[in-house]
Structures are given as C-alpha cells and as structure tokens.
Amino acid sequence: MRVPxxxxxxxxxxxxxxxxxxxxxxxxxxxxxxxxxxxxxxNLGFLLWRRRFGAEGxxxxxxxxxxxxxxxxxxxxxxxxxxxxxxxxxxxxxxxxVIKTPFSLRREAHRVSRxxxxxxxxxxxxxxxxxxxxxxxxxxxxxxxxxxxxREVEHLGLWFAQRTGxxxxxxxLTVTPxxxxxxxxxxxx
Numbered sequence: 140m141r142v143p144x145x146x147x148x149x150x151x152x153x154x155x156x157x158x159x160x161x162x163x164x165x166x167x168x169x170x171x172x173x174x175x176x177x178x179x180x181x182n183l184g185f186l187l188w189r190r191r192f193g194a195e196g197x198x199x200x201x202x203x204x205x206x207x208x209x210x211x212x213x214x215x216x217x218x219x220x221x222x223x224x225x226x227x228x229x230x231x232x233x234x235x236x237v238i239k240t241p242f243s244l245r246r247e248a249h250r251v252s253r254x255x256x257x258x259x260x261x262x263x264x265x266x267x268x269x270x271x272x273x274x275x276x277x278x279x280x281x282x283x284x285x286x287x288x289x290r291e292v293e294h295l296g297l298w299f300a301q302r303t304g305x306x307x308x309x310x311x312l313t314v315t316p317x318x319x320x321x322x323x324x325x326x327x328x
Contacts, residue, residue: 143291145160156228157227159227173221179209183203186206224239235247249280254271254305296309
C-alpha cells in the first residue's frame with residue numbers, strides 16, 4: 140500500500156515501520172505559525188505601547204494578558220514545528236509516537252486493539268471533522284484530525300491497520316453528515 144499523502148517512510152526494519160510528515164508540509168506549517176506569532180507579537184506591542192500613553196483599565200489588561208498567552212502558544216507551536224522532529228513507530232499491535240526536540244526526547248507507547256474513524260460537527264456552520272482514533276488497553280488517543288477530506292483519514296487508517304494488524308472501523312466514512320436543522324425563526328438549531 141502506498142504511503143499516505145503528506146507522509147514519508149523513513150525505515151522498515153524488524154517489523155517496525157517509521158513514518159513522519161513530509162518535510163515540505165512541516166516547513167509550511169512552521170512558516171505559517173511564525174507569521175501568526177509575529178502578527179500577534181506586533182499587536183501585543185501596539186497594545187502595550189497604547190497602555191503606556193494612558194489607555195488603562197480592566198479590559199485593556201485582560202486583553203493584554205490574553206494576547207500574551209495566545210502569542211506564546213503560537214510561538215511555541217512555531218518553534219516546535221521548526222526544531223522538533225516527530226515520527227510514528229508502527230508495528231504489530233503497537234504504536235509509538237516520538238517527539239524529539241533539541242532538549243528532550245518523548246516517547247508515547249500504546250498497545251493497539253483497533254483503529255476507529257469518528258465524525259463530529261465542529262460548529263454551527265455545519266463543518267465536519269473526521270478523527271482517526273487509536274483504541275488500546277483502556278485508552279483512546281486521537282492520531283489525526285481532518286476537516287476537509289475524509290479520504291485522507293481513511294487512507295492513513297488503512298495504512299496503520301495494515302502495519303499493526305488490527306481492525307479498522309470506518310463506518311463513519313460511509314455515513315453522509317446530517318445537514319444542520321434550521322429553526323423556524325431562521326436561526327440554526
């Protein structure tokens with residue numbers, strides 16, 4: 140079976156396949172997060188500069204604190220996408236998610252009993268999100284989420300199921316998402 144789109148296989152030895160996101164996809168994500176963090180930092184700088192010249196009060200303080208948190212989170216995500224390496228080690232009945240940063244190495248090991256695709260309505264717009272879940276011994280871990288293309292979730296699930304040897308439940312992919320109900324007063328319900 141072909142490697143899922145946007146992914147590459149690094150090695151296949153002793154029944155373990157090592158797969159990661161393709162470098163182009165992670166570079167684009169890192170670039171997007173750095174731009175987002177930069178724009179947030181500029182807004183934060185403007186807000187703090189404005190506060191220095193008399194704009195004080197509870198709303199300005201709360202906005203500043205909130206913007207600090209969001210800017211920090213975006214910068215952390217950008218740094219992680221730039222410097223961290225992530226890959227999956229997939230073998231018969233097991234799955235290991237490895238995250239290596241310049242300062243640490245984290246391995247999350249899971250025993251796999253089945254893979255399941257679920258569909259969720261994201262918001263009132265009727266957008267849907269397909270999630271590939273790994274079910275193990277008393278645990279449930281979200282592997283990937285896609286909101287635009289359920290076939291990518293299906294391909295990745297089939298690829299993982301083939302390498303782990305566990306069942307892949309994809310009934311959610313065959314069900315057409317139900318449209319939003321519209322209330323009689325014109326509001327979505």
